[in-house]
Amino acid sequence: xxxxxxxxxxxxxxxxxxxxLMCHQTWSHSYMFWYRQDLGHGLRLIYYSAAADITDKGEVxxxxxxxxxxxxxxxxxxxxxxxxxxxxxxxxxxRLAGAEQxxxxxxxxxxx
Amino acid sequence: xxxxxxxxxxxxxxxxxxxxxxCVYETRDTTYYLFxxxxxxxxxxxFLIRRNSFDEQNEISGRYSWNFQKSTSSFNFTITxxxxxxxxVYFCALSVPTGGGSYIPTFGRGTSLIVHP
Numbered sequence: 001x002x003x004x005x006x007x008x009x010x011x012x013x014x015x016x017x018x019x020x021l022m023c024h025q026t027w028s029h030s031y032m033f034w035y036r037q038d039l040g041h042g043l044r045l046i047y048y049s050a051a052a053d054i055t056d057k058g059e060v061x062x063x064x065x066x067x068x069x070x071x072x073x074x075x076x077x078x079x080x081x082x083x084x085x086x087x088x089x090x091x092x093x094x095r096l097a098g099a100e101q102x103x104x105x106x107x108x109x110x111x112x
Numbered sequence: 113x114x115x116x117x118x119x120x121x122x123x124x125x126x127x128x129x130x131x132x133x134x135c136v137y138e139t140r141d142t143t144y145y146l147f148x149x150x151x152x153x154x155x156x157x158x159f160l161i162r163r164n165s166f167d168e169q170n171e172i173s174g175r176y177s178w179n180f181q182k183s184t185s186s187f188n189f190t191i192t193x194x195x196x197x198x199x200x201v202y203f204c205a206l207s208v209p210t211g212g213g214s215y216i217p218t219f220g221r222g223t224s225l226i227v228h229p
Contacts, residue, residue, distance in 0.1 A: 031214070042203060042221035043157075050214050058216070090157060097215045098145045098164065098207060103157035 003027075006091050006104035013081050014112055021076045021107050023091030031094045032074040033058075033101065034066065036087040043090065049074055081111045114139040114208045118220035125194050126228050133189040133223045135204030141165075145207040145215060146180065146187045151222070152200040160202075163187065194227045201225070 004025040013019045023032065034046040035058075045058030047066040055066050063085060065077045074093075078085055088108050092101040115138040125131045137146065148160040161171060163180050171178045175192045191198050201222045207215040 033217075035219075040221065043219040045216065045218075048214070048216065050212065056212075056214075088155070092157075097209075097213060098162075100147055100159040100162045101149075101217065102159065103149075105156055 004091060004093055004102055004104040006089075006107050008107060009105065010108050012110045012112060015082060016080050019078045019081055019109070021078075021089055021091075021109070023074045023076070023104055025072055025074075025091075025093040025102075025104075027093060027095065027102075028071055029093035029095045029102075030071070031097070031101075032068065033092040033094075034064070034074070034076045035090045035092065036060065036085075037090060037106075038087050046076065046089075078109075081109075083111050085109065086111045114141075114144075114206050114218050116204050116206050116218050116220035118202075118204055118223050120223045121221070122224040122226065124226045124228065127196060128193050130190065130192050131194050131225065131227075133191075133202050133204075133225065135187045135189065135220060137185050137187065137204070137206045139206060139208050141208045143209060147205040147207070147217070148178065148187075148189050149203045149205065150200045151203065157203070160189075191225075194225075196227050196229050199225060199227045 007022045033048045035043040049055045049068045091104040094101045117136045144165045146163045150158045177190045179188045203222045204220040207217045
């Protein structure tokens, strides 16, 4: 199906473990984004990518790593998960620089 | 640095009431984009509207209307005759250019709208 998907939808992991959240879009959008959503903070940008092999930090990048070897995929890795990274993570894409974003369904991550 | 303020954390209304969600933004850029997104209880984020900084015309889409005023740096959202299905968290967002030509969005903290039957 066309659109933007995230996997897994739910994940429980332990402190110190590495975990990767996947994001895939079928529109060939240039831009992709990762946000975390926490109560009282709204959506905060972790990393974004303007094209394949081009990534840049957002507001809260510490503890996260991204890569974008293909236009359609933008995985987010927590190298050593901490409890403070318990959150709902949203991936988004957009076609042009000033365009609206389209969001994936989110991944609820719990770090115990 | 850019900032988006949604001062109303939660609004509670009764069905058929009109309700306005406020959004105030700060930026020094002359070219920027403003957005509203809806997040219903199911959790997905849905795009509602996009406005560029050079277009101050108000917009109406069914029961939804948006008032963009550069003089007050506001981009308010009004729902006329609210319905229970309008219950959601609404986010205002501002996109400003970076040195590399990307437009990076900043979101407000959201306003939770509860419409009671």
